[in-house]
Amino acid sequence: MSEKPATRLYIESDLADGAVVGLSPDHAHFLRSVLRLEPGRWVTLFNGRDGEWSARIDGIGKGWASLAVGTRLREQSASPDVWLYFAPIKRARLDFLVQKATELGVGRIQPVVTQRTIVERVKGERLSANVIEASEQCERLDLPEIGDPMRLDKALADHPADRTLVACVEFGDARPVVEVVSTLPAGAPVTLLIGPEGGFTPEERTLLETRENVRFAGLGPRILRAETAGLAALTVWQALAGDWAEAPPKRY
Amino acid sequence: MSEKPATRLYIESDLADGAVVGLSPDHAHFLRSVLRLEPGRWVTLFNGRDGEWSARIDGIGKGWASLAVGTRLREQSASPDVWLYFAPIKRARLDFLVQKATELGVGRIQPVVTQRTIVERVKGERLSANVIEASEQCERLDLPEIGDPMRLDKALADHPADRTLVACVEFGDARPVVEVVSTLPAGAPVTLLIGPEGGFTPEERTLLETRENVRFAGLGPRILRAETAGLAALTVWQALAGDWAEAPPKRY
Numbered sequence: 001m002s003e004k005p006a007t008r009l010y011i012e013s014d015l016a017d018g019a020v021v022g023l024s025p026d027h028a029h030f031l032r033s034v035l036r037l038e039p040g041r042w043v044t045l046f047n048g049r050d051g052e053w054s055a056r057i058d059g060i061g062k063g064w065a066s067l068a069v070g071t072r073l074r075e076q077s078a079s080p081d082v083w084l085y086f087a088p089i090k091r092a093r094l095d096f097l098v099q100k101a102t103e104l105g106v107g108r109i110q111p112v113v114t115q116r117t118i119v120e121r122v123k124g125e126r127l128s129a130n131v132i133e134a135s136e137q138c139e140r141l142d143l144p145e146i147g148d149p150m151r152l153d154k155a156l157a158d159h160p161a162d163r164t165l166v167a168c169v170e171f172g173d174a175r176p177v178v179e180v181v182s183t184l185p186a187g188a189p190v191t192l193l194i195g196p197e198g199g200f201t202p203e204e205r206t207l208l209e210t211r212e213n214v215r216f217a218g219l220g221p222r223i224l225r226a227e228t229a230g231l232a233a234l235t236v237w238q239a240l241a242g243d244w245a246e247a248p249p250k251r252y
Numbered sequence: 253m254s255e256k257p258a259t260r261l262y263i264e265s266d267l268a269d270g271a272v273v274g275l276s277p278d279h280a281h282f283l284r285s286v287l288r289l290e291p292g293r294w295v296t297l298f299n300g301r302d303g304e305w306s307a308r309i310d311g312i313g314k315g316w317a318s319l320a321v322g323t324r325l326r327e328q329s330a331s332p333d334v335w336l337y338f339a340p341i342k343r344a345r346l347d348f349l350v351q352k353a354t355e356l357g358v359g360r361i362q363p364v365v366t367q368r369t370i371v372e373r374v375k376g377e378r379l380s381a382n383v384i385e386a387s388e389q390c391e392r393l394d395l396p397e398i399g400d401p402m403r404l405d406k407a408l409a410d411h412p413a414d415r416t417l418v419a420c421v422e423f424g425d426a427r428p429v430v431e432v433v434s435t436l437p438a439g440a441p442v443t444l445l446i447g448p449e450g451g452f453t454p455e456e457r458t459l460l461e462t463r464e465n466v467r468f469a470g471l472g473p474r475i476l477r478a479e480t481a482g483l484a485a486l487t488v489w490q491a492l493a494g495d496w497a498e499a500p501p502k503r504y
Contacts, residue, residue, distance in 0.1 A: 103474055103477060138476065139475050176491070177496065178496065218496070219496065220356075220357065220490060220494075220495060221391075224355050231483060232491075235483070235488060236491050238472060239428070239484075242472075244471065
């Protein structure tokens with residue numbers, strides 16, 4: 001095998017020298033019937049724990065595939081410690097947000113129901129599928145965690161007190177997001193909070209303003225849709241405080 | 253009228269004190285049958301030239317509406333001078349990119365066909381409709397221009413020589429995008445170039461590398477889809493060099 005295999009799969013099994021891995025029926029079908037891979041072909045595997053490994057297809061059939069793990073291509077490393085809390089939005093936009101937040105290296109995706117949130121349900125399975133596919137394709141070594149939707153007051157109560165919360169808002173003392181991110185403690189884990197498109201209520205605003213370790217960030221003079229705001233905040237944080245100082249992948 | 257009207261329309265007619273504006277049948281239908289607005293109700297109008305004005309519905313019927321222009325709410329100002337050149341992508345993702353680039357204040361959207369571009373056609377009308385709707389909703393005072401797709405060599409030949417081109421790439425000397433943006437001349441107009449997902453060919457790379465006034469920027473260690481890359485580059489530029497230092501709109 002001369003270069004890293006193009007096909008990259010997230011699996012749950014352990015990965016180690018000499019291991020043999022059995023794929024799920026879905027994965028087996030994908031390799032066999034969609035990609036038409038045969039024994040002897042190589043794929044890339046990761047599991048969020050053991051790094052990234054090459055693996056050779058030993059056998060493959062209807063609904064099954066057996067892979068012999070080869071060499072470790074990359075050691076395990078964690079995605080940057082940035083969480084995205086956001087008021088749920090409708091399906092297509094939510095799919096985009098989750099997919100792109102994953103590409104942008106988010107560590108945790110937490111739907112937060114506020115008083116002006118229109119959409120309250122979030123289909124966990126669908127989100128998971130999106131997250132896995134996006135993680136496979138963007139070449140990160142782990143999956144973002146996905147929280148079950150919870151109300152704002154509970155989400156805040158459960159939120160670690162020593163973790164900075166950056167609320168992206170259009171009121172009061174919001175400072176430009178670059179200023180807020182630039183003045184965070186170096187290496188500090190952060191949670192980016194995006195409210196519903198109707199905004200936070202005065203009550204919710206007070207809840208945030210009276211909490212320790214909360215900063216208010218503005219995202220410019222135009223109205224942003226919730227998914228745009230979430231991705232923008234994540235981008236600015238990664239670019240300034242996250243891992244975008246690292247060199248891009250050398251693909252060619 | 254106590255607060256700015258929620259309904260905001262882009263029109264082509266001149267806007268001035270005492271003017272009377274006739275809406276297009278589509279706009280009239282939207283106000284009458286979708287929003288169910290009646291004479292006496294107010295909307296907001298902009299045309300990219302005269303700023304933003306309130307206007308009162310004088311008469312409205314099937315396929316027509318006549319508005320009396322009221323007061324100017326905001327003076328005309330231009331969106332920041334940032335262009336987005338990108339290799340075309342499939343429809344849903346293209347819609348997403350165009351909509352969000354508009355929210356992020358892009359000045360010009362230029363599809364650029366490269367050797368590894370898969371999608372070559374771009375439906376101009378559809379893009380225009382998306383751009384208008386996004387411009388209305390994000391409260392910008394102008395529309396981004398949309399260029400017809402053109403080949404990379406021609407796009408580069410036509411590109412103003414004194415305008416910096418920031419190519420977002422995964423090769424060679426790409427420096428982190430924050431570093432590139434931070435070292436641009438203050439206030440300089442810029443073009444962000446996003447290549448196709450298969451990347452630029454060696455030939456195209458040479459074309460870029462031998463050109464004056466080109467910088468190469470990296471967007472982190474994960475593979476980004478083209479629309480994610482475009483929006484991320486635009487976000488970083490706006491946040492650091494564009495108009496995100498301005499206060500967010502005071503909506504509440």
